[in-house]
Amino acid sequence: MYTGIPTSELFIVRFELMNDIQIKxxxxxxxxxxxxxxxxxITLMKLRLxxxxxxxxxxxxxxxATVTNIIMTWIYTLDEVIFVHLMKTIPSRQINQACLxxxxxxYKNSRIILDSTEIYSTVPASMENQRLAYSSYKH
Structure with a gap:
């Protein structure tokens, strides 16, 4: 509820993925x-809510000051775990080109598509602005 992660068990699994990371x-x-x-x-509550x-x-x-230190630190730590370590397993552009x-x-420079990102926005009042904010990909 506070983090966007559905269960406490999944939260702990995600936390355990970061056990080997040196926190600076x-x-x-x-x-x-x-x-x-x-x-x-704390960090996930800040990001979610x-x-x-x-x-x-x-x-x-x-x-x-401690909260700020924690949030900034863990955002960099999450970047290290999710992006840097994940990118090591993503195929090269040349390999992707073969099966694009x-x-x-x-979009020949694309290496990965993240289909789990969802950004909530306020529905614009004018129909023109609603049209600009509409995503045919998601509907």
């Missing part, structure tokens, strides 16, 4: 009183 804190000082699993929770740092600091009994679908002939 953004602000240069380590956060020792908040367990790493809660630090990930855009909660104010003040609210998160009260909820997790720490300062807003016809629909992607105009």
């Amino acid at each position: 804190y953004y602000a240069g000082w380590n956060v020792q009183l908040i367990p790493n699993v809660d630090q990930l929770l 855009n909660l104010p740092h003040e609210y998160l600091s009260i909820r997790f009994n720490c300062s807003t 679908p016809a629909a992607f002939t105009n």
Whole structure:
């Protein structure tokens, strides 16, 4: 509910994927009183709900500077785990070119399509702006 991850078991699985990553804190000082699993929770709550740092600091009994340090650190850590490590398993452009679908002939530099990204937006009042925001791909 707070993170977008459906169950606590899946949350723990995602957390365990990051056990081998060396965490280098953004602000240069380590956060020792908040367990790493809660630090990930803080970050995902911020990303999912855009909660104010003040609210998160009260909820997790720490300062807003600590919340900022945690969020910035874990965003870089998530980038390391999700992007850098994932990209090592993505085929090269040359290999992708050999099996590129016809629909992607105009996108020869594409290496991967992420079909799980969903961005919510406010529905514009004017029909013209609604038309501009509409995605035929998703409908």
